[in-house]
Amino acid sequence: YNPGWQKKIFQNEDIFLGCFELPFKQETDFWREDADFVIVIDGEIMAWNHEVKGNSTTEKLLNIFKDKGEALVHFVNGTFTVIIWDKKNKKLFILNDRIGLRPLYYTQYRGKTLFASEVKAIIADPEFSKEYNKDSITDYFTYGYVMGDRTLLAGINVFPFAHTLRFDPAAPTFKMNRYWDFDFHQEIPKEQNIAAYAWRLKEVFEKAVDRTMQGPYKVGVPLSGGLDSRAIGAMIGRQYYPLNTYTFGIKGCVDMSIARKISRIMGANHHLVEIKYAKLADFMVKGIFLTDGMAWCNNYQILNIMEDMQQNDQVALTGFAGDMLYRRMYSHCQGKGVECVYSLYDIYKEKFRKKIFTSDFQGAIDHGKERFLGLWDDITQEHSENSLDYLNVTQRQRKFINHGNVLMRNFIEVRTPYTDYDFLDFCLKMPLMFKEKEFLYREMLDTYFRPFARVPQEATGLSIKPSRWEKRRLRVKKALLAGYVARHQRAYNYDLWYRTHLKGFIKSILLSPEFKSRQIFDQNEVERMVRDHFEGKGNYSYQLGMIISFELWNRAFFDAGQKPAGAFLDV
Numbered sequence: 001y002n003p004g005w006q007k008k009i010f011q012n013e014d015i016f017l018g019c020f021e022l023p024f025k026q027e028t029d030f031w032r033e034d035a036d037f038v039i040v041i042d043g044e045i046m047a048w049n050h051e052v053k054g055n056s057t058t059e060k061l062l063n064i065f066k067d068k069g070e071a072l073v074h075f076v077n078g079t080f081t082v083i084i085w086d087k088k089n090k091k092l093f094i095l096n097d098r099i100g101l102r103p104l105y106y107t108q109y110r111g112k113t114l115f116a117s118e119v120k121a122i123i124a125d126p127e128f129s130k131e132y133n134k135d136s137i138t139d140y141f142t143y144g145y146v147m148g149d150r151t152l153l154a155g156i157n158v159f160p161f162a163h164t165l166r167f168d169p170a171a172p173t174f175k176m177n178r179y180w181d182f183d184f185h186q187e188i189p190k191e192q193n194i195a196a197y198a199w200r201l202k203e204v205f206e207k208a209v210d211r212t213m214q215g216p217y218k219v220g221v222p223l224s225g226g227l228d229s230r231a232i233g234a235m236i237g238r239q240y241y242p243l244n245t246y247t248f249g250i251k252g253c254v255d256m257s258i259a260r261k262i263s264r265i266m267g268a269n270h271h272l273v274e275i276k277y278a279k280l281a282d283f284m285v286k287g288i289f290l291t292d293g294m295a296w297c298n299n300y301q302i303l304n305i306m307e308d309m310q311q312n313d314q315v316a317l318t319g320f321a322g323d324m325l326y327r328r329m330y331s332h333c334q335g336k337g338v339e340c341v342y343s344l345y346d347i348y349k350e351k352f353r354k355k356i357f358t359s360d361f362q363g364a365i366d367h368g369k370e371r372f373l374g375l376w377d378d379i380t381q382e383h384s385e386n387s388l389d390y391l392n393v394t395q396r397q398r399k400f401i402n403h404g405n406v407l408m409r410n411f412i413e414v415r416t417p418y419t420d421y422d423f424l425d426f427c428l429k430m431p432l433m434f435k436e437k438e439f440l441y442r443e444m445l446d447t448y449f450r451p452f453a454r455v456p457q458e459a460t461g462l463s464i465k466p467s468r469w470e471k472r473r474l475r476v477k478k479a480l481l482a483g484y485v486a487r488h489q490r491a492y493n494y495d496l497w498y499r500t501h502l503k504g505f506i507k508s509i510l511l512s513p514e515f516k517s518r519q520i521f522d523q524n525e526v527e528r529m530v531r532d533h534f535e536g537k538g539n540y541s542y543q544l545g546m547i548i549s550f551e552l553w554n555r556a557f558f559d560a561g562q563k564p565a566g567a568f569l570d571v
Helices: 057-075 119-123 134-143 194-212 228-235 254-266 277-290 303-312 338-345 350-356 359-366 368-401 403-408 421-429 432-448 450-454 468-480 482-488 503-510 513-517 523-534 541-558
Strands: 006-011 016-021 031-033 037-048 076-086 091-096 105-109 112-116 163-167 174-178 219-222 244-249 269-274 315-317 413-415
Touching: 016 037, 031 057, 037 057, 037 194, 037 413, 057 076, 057 091, 057 163, 105 119, 112 119, 119 541, 134 350, 134 359, 134 368, 134 541, 194 228, 194 315, 194 421, 194 432, 219 228, 219 303, 228 254, 228 432, 228 450, 244 254, 244 303, 254 269, 254 450, 269 303, 277 303, 277 403, 277 503, 277 541, 338 368, 350 359, 350 368, 350 523, 350 541, 359 368, 368 403, 432 450, 503 523, 503 541, 513 523, 513 541, 523 541
Parallel strands: 219 244, 219 315, 244 269, 315 413
Antiparallel strands: 006 016, 031 037, 037 076, 076 091, 091 163, 105 112, 163 174
């Protein structure tokens, strides 16, 4: 995608290894070759769990591997996929981080075994036969992403999180081993005073943020109106300044106002970027291409600030996964059974899928709930009352939310303090009573970072621990300025844009001959939704966004043989 990226290749009669890396990265931090091994890492090691000899990331990893083998995963802390080729013994080793935040796809066909960080690298092989995975496609129109380890293409799977693999090309069988899992062992609170736990949370998170600030690179922080990015900003030490912060959105939106206040408290250089309406369609197309279509196109607004960040910084510190462990997920579903859980995740509903798809997909739709129940049964057997937290962490966060980071990594490096191993371990032991409504998290911010806690939140308009007077003042404000608040609250508005800025784009995609020729969707139903949304008779922005995403994916990946390899679609 970026012609300035660094390229490294190793090839012999047994294996081909190649990688691209951002221009500013030090080569020895992602690639190394010596007489016995070739190692490549996609990602970063933020901490080492014991003293390691070596002057670079790859040298240290190889030294551990030579001593400990695949057990090296227990000596590092970071987000990574590591591939090691043992030249002497002709063995391939693959290891990834605890959450699997650096996607790796794999497939086997016609005697070949391929691994790649992007699906488009696999389908570039003309011998690979592209076929729809109908189960995955209908699941995509259920949750907004593909659960499990499948992809939209049959035969291509996602490497599971927290796994190691040993592979022998001479006898191509996979020997995968899970080395870690989200093992929830909540403590029974020993301290009656919550302040003790708040102090422990502060300490472990400060260390996590400090680790992500290390290295020779300039770090910037995207800010929003929520809790997670402000917590990161609050914990960045002054020794790392000057610092840039970034926010994008509709002019006058709440996110911009809140982020400006947070950045002012931090003492950072803040960059406000208005939504680039003329580029919305281009962002959607590029987002689908760069993330292999694994998340829907209404989620690529982050591209609005990528140009600014790329000019000023090399690393982004994001609040990704900030809510996944320090609070109890969907507590209103606890104890209500699988029907409540499925309805929570089934955001598009079976009635919509039945109406929109042609007969070829009806069978996959009929069995969609069964697939979910099978996944849920496996989770509940192991994690009982923490099953919702486990489902959220391993599926929604990793398969959907993480693709914002995947997208950003095409421009700059992305670091995620909330996935620090020590922070994860602390949250897995956190008593459930402290997770309800982010109780401990809010207590920590209010106790140790009061100026940040006083800034209102985007979701509520209230500070973290609001007074009775603050709540009353907000009610009066909403009553007096209801229309203004409603129009300016959101940072982006696809409900409106699908009737205005993107109207021509929608027509060019969903009413095109290419779309009709696929015979996947009921064209009459699609045209009805488009017409009703344009005329304001219904709000179908979510549904239209999913259909557009799938069509863009078809054009970029399934029709790739008809277009220049890797070319973006014309819009």
